[in-house]
Amino acid sequence: MFKETSKDVLAFIKNSPSCFHAVHEMKKILLDAGYEELRECETWSLKKGGKYFTTRNGSSIVAFHIGNTLEDYHFQITSSHSDSPTFKVKEVAELQGKGGYIQLNTEGYGGMLCSTWLDRPLSLAGRVLVKEGNTIQSKLVSFDKDLVLIPNVAIHMNRDVNNGMKYNNQVDMLPLFSAGECVKDDYYQLIADELHTEKENILGSDLYLYNRMEPTIWGAKEEFISSPKLDDLQCAYTSLKAMINGKNDKAVNVFVCFDNEEVGSGTKQGACSTFLYDTLQRINDNLSFAKEDYYRAVAKSFMVSCDNAHAVHPNHPEKTDAENCTFMNKGIVIKYSANQKYTTDAISSAVFTDICNKAEVPVQHFANRSDAAGGSTLGNLSSQKVSMHTVDVGLAQLAMHSSYETGGIKDSYYMVKALETFYNTNLHITDSESIEVA
Secondary structure, three states: OHHHHHHHHHHHHHOOOOHHHHHHHHHHHHHHOOOEEEOOOOOOOOOOOOEEEEEEOOOEEEEEEEOOOOOOOOEEEEEEEOOOOEEEEEEEEEEEOHHHOEEEEEEEEOOOOHHHHEOOOEEEEEEEEEEEOOEEEEEEEEOOOOOEEEOOOOHHHOOOHHHOOOOOOOOOOOOEEEOOOOOOOHHHHHHHHHHOOOHHHEEEEEEEEEEOOOOEEEOOOOOEEEEOOHHHHHHHHHHHHHHHHOOOOOOEEEEEEEOOHHHOOOOOOOOOOOHHHHHHHHHHHHOOOOHHHHHHHHHOOEEEEEOOEEEOOOOOHHHOOOOOOEOOOOOEEEEOOOOOOOOOOHHHHHHHHHHHHHHOOOEEEEOOOOOOOOOOOOHHHHHOOOOOEEEEEEOEEEOOOOOOEEEEOOHHHHHHHHHHHHHHOOEEEEEOOEEEEO
16 A cells, blocks of 8 residues: 555656646646636536535646535635746746857756755646647647757866865756757757647747656665655645545535745745635635635635655654654654744644544654754645645655655555545534544
8 A cells, every 4th residue: 555655646746847737636636536626717506515626837737626514614625835946947938158068948847855866857837828820729748759958067177076065056957968960959949849740839938848758656665765856746746635535514624735835935926925815705605605604614614735844864863853754664743933934733733643543644743953944845835825734744755955855665655545534534623722633
């Protein structure tokens, strides 16, 4: 069961070289599970018992399953994100260099471990906007070939590199596209050929580098998984599968996967946007509930914010708190921060711990060292638009924000099982002193 679930996660990630591809894959999974696609710009007609999803920007998605008996309803939500740190190709992409070199002009997206992008096969994926007659169509592109590479400087020319290297994204991190065989505009012709169109029809693009290394299960006892984009596609996939498997007739079960978490979430499709708020409002209104019913429903609702966590590093255990630290294959991580970088409080922690106990899934607790600044995630940001009880959880991994990350073979299964139990459990929240877990 552990290996089978991990294989499914890694297959999903392999098919998701960009956030747009990730959402496309989620749509296919939902359609196969009987969910109906809704467009934000069209009129919705919802019914009790119905299963639906909608997308924004092609890079964020909300799916929901409406219960059959909603006399006193609420929402049970998981949230995750579709994006990962990478390099985006600028609109004027080609840089001409000495000796016929052509590099691609890129800029960093999010906070990545730069060294992990060097000396390995890379390619391009994302979306391209193409003029077709009187319309402009968005088309997914993923070059299934080793297309570019970012070369290191030889140690003979940089003797101090192993003493620490400060990378300049405009100098050190530009991918090599050609050594002289390509000429100006061949990059754009490559895209046009892939889309079977003319260069003049390409009006815009959002293309990103992606790591071509194959996801793998490894170790003498097959304890580990490694892949690009474990943060956060591992959580996105497992929470989606849990939502599809779960059912609660007294609630509306919701799965949301936002874009742009790695750059602050402040976009129309990010956690700070109105995407979730708009969707929940439309569900309420479409089912003929009053505005007062919506406020009551949100007050009784619960969100599990799913984004991976730091495992203790085998070479540097001193980087994590001595006791509030986590390990791969030891279960779900609940994340805490006194400064509210995470949403978890005593209430939400207690509720989710009870859920995990019910699912027979182990629980771990993570907090940063008190003398080190930690990261944050999307739970607090989404609460700015839709405020409810929220817990921040994740799966323990190594090398977060590397182009190739490592996790445990057991943990994807643990997440599916815990979140499926969450979706199957009716949380009846009356106030901050009383929560019935039935």
